[in-house]
Amino acid sequence: MSSAPQAGGARIDHLVTSGTFSLDGGTWEVDNNVWLVGDDREVYVIDAAHDADAILEAVGGRRLLGIISTHGHDDHIDAAPEVAERAGAPVLLHPADSELWKLRHPDLRPDAALTDGESLQVAGVELRVLHTPGHSPGAVCLYAPELGTVFSGDTLFQGGPGATGRSFSSFPTIVESIRERLLTLPPETVVRTGHGDSTTIGDEAPHLEEWIARGH
Structure with missing residues (x-):
């Protein structure tokens, strides 16, 4: 696990877990980024992927305020x-992804609904919920202005938008979400993604028209 000190006593911890992603009859091996935001007392987990033991080890003795699911694909909620x-601790998910959740956990329900504009507080910093549909109907990003970062789930990656070739997804919708909700953030904002390397808003913004051309 790696840690990055941030504003005040808050920090961002990061681990990578490995497993599978299944949808539409296919299964793929994937590595997922799991992000933890908090301090020595309390923490949120963003996307509890694959390995409960590793995630709980990263939480340690801290109070887990909740598990924030950026979307309902099984590799992010398994x-x-x-x-x-x-x-x-409660599991939080946008209700528009309830059908995806049920594919993995048919007999369980998330504990609370994430809503656009909602503000979650941890270690003196804000995690602002941005509803960014497209990769899935209930996809969200978490913007932490004090930390200069946005946790983008599978909405925005280094090099472009998340995949939209499977059920419940839409390329025009994800591009609109990125254009309206993410590229309006300060260009120096670090984008911490659901898979792979981080990037910045400033690095991705100039390529919007290229993505649109590729999508057509």
Whole structure:
């Protein structure tokens, strides 16, 4: 696990977990970024992917305020119920992704709904929920202005938008989400993605028209 000190006592911890992603009859091996935002007392987990033991080890003795799911694809939520049960913490998901959630956890429900514009507080910093549909109907990003970062899930990556070739996805919708909700953030904002390397808003913004041309 790696850590990056940030504003005040808050910091961002990062680990990579490995497993599979399944949808539309296919299964693929994937590595997922799991992000933890907090301090020595309390923390949020963003996307409880694959490995509950590793995630809980990263949480350590801190109070887990919740597990924020950026969307309902199974590789981002497969470990969420186990982490939630063992830590006594709620799972948060935008309700537009309830159908995707049910594909993985048909007998369980998330504990709370994420809503656009909602502000979650941890370690003196804000995580602002931005509804960014396209990769999935209920995809969200978490903007942390004090930390100069946005956790983009699978909405925006280094090099372009997340995939939109499977069920529940839409390329025009994801481009509009990125244009309206993410590229309006300060250009120095660090984009911490659901898979792969981080980037910045300033690095990705100039390529919007290229993405649109590729999508058509």
